[in-house]
Amino acid sequence: AQSVAQPEDQVNVAEGNPLTVKCTYSVSGNPYLFWYVQYPNRGLQFLLKYITGDNLVKGSYGFEAEFNKSQTSFHLKKPSALVSDSALYFCAVRANTGGFKTIFGAGTRLFVKA
Amino acid sequence: DAMVIQNPRYQVTQFGKPVTLSCSQTLNHNVMYWYQQKSSQAPKLLFHYYDKDFNNEADTPDNFQSRRPNTSFCFLDIRSPGLGDAAMYLCATSNILGGGAYNEQFFGPGTRLTVL
Numbered sequence: 001a002q003s004v005a006q007p008e009d010q011v012n013v014a015e016g017n018p019l020t021v022k023c024t025y026s027v028s029g030n031p032y033l034f035w036y037v038q039y040p041n042r043g044l045q046f047l048l049k050y051i052t053g054d055n056l057v058k059g060s061y062g063f064e065a066e067f068n069k070s071q072t073s074f075h076l077k078k079p080s081a082l083v084s085d086s087a088l089y090f091c092a093v094r095a096n097t098g099g100f101k102t103i104f105g106a107g108t109r110l111f112v113k114a
Numbered sequence: 115d116a117m118v119i120q121n122p123r124y125q126v127t128q129f130g131k132p133v134t135l136s137c138s139q140t141l142n143h144n145v146m147y148w149y150q151q152k153s154s155q156a157p158k159l160l161f162h163y164y165d166k167d168f169n170n171e172a173d174t175p176d177n178f179q180s181r182r183p184n185t186s187f188c189f190l191d192i193r194s195p196g197l198g199d200a201a202m203y204l205c206a207t208s209n210i211l212g213g214g215a216y217n218e219q220f221f222g223p224g225t226r227l228t229v230l
Contacts, residue, residue: 043222
């Protein structure tokens with residue numbers, strides 16, 4: 001069975017500091033991994049994805065994520081946080097063995113303090 | 115701009131009174147999804163359409179139904195809303211080509227349903 005774990009309910013970081021939002025996954029076969037961001041009263045917005053190839057994936061708004069197969073992790077990172085990055089972040093996984101169901105993590109709320 | 119549109123953004127209904135939420139897309143994507151999201155929790159997939167093929171999640175209550183009359187539109191019908199059905203309902207689309215399920219989903223802004 002597929003699953004996604006986001007071990008932190010909340011991450012606090014000062015503006016200008018690097019941020020990391022953690023994600024680990026479990027899936028049969030090779031995974032497709034995604035990060036989405038959600039602002040209050042809005043739908044989810046796609047940030048980046050890993051399909052295959054280079055383990056470091058770059059996405060929107062300066063975010064990047066590193067795929068680590070041995071640790072089954074896909075942590076989201078940004079070198080310098082902005083107050084406007086404060087939002088709810090979801091990691092998601094889909095198996096490449098077929099099917100269109102995406103499993104979402106519970107979400108991590110990021111607070112960036114000025 | 116190509117997008118996913120949900121109407122209305124806010125819907126208030128009475129306990130037991132049927133309600134329909136609508137979703138339309140200009141992306142021409144072949145897969146459309148309906149999710150239920152409560153209190154900033156993870157979105158919970160209710161069902162999805164791959165073209166005209168309907169796929170219901172095993173734990174989706176019978177109270178929830180869906181229709182997709184054409185590629186662009188998809189509806190969520192709640193036949194007898196209960197207090198526990200109050201939530202944000204998210205519509206999403208994805209383009210699945212050749213069996214490759216690696217494309218991301220595009221979400222609408224959501225409809226917040228209140229049940230009185």
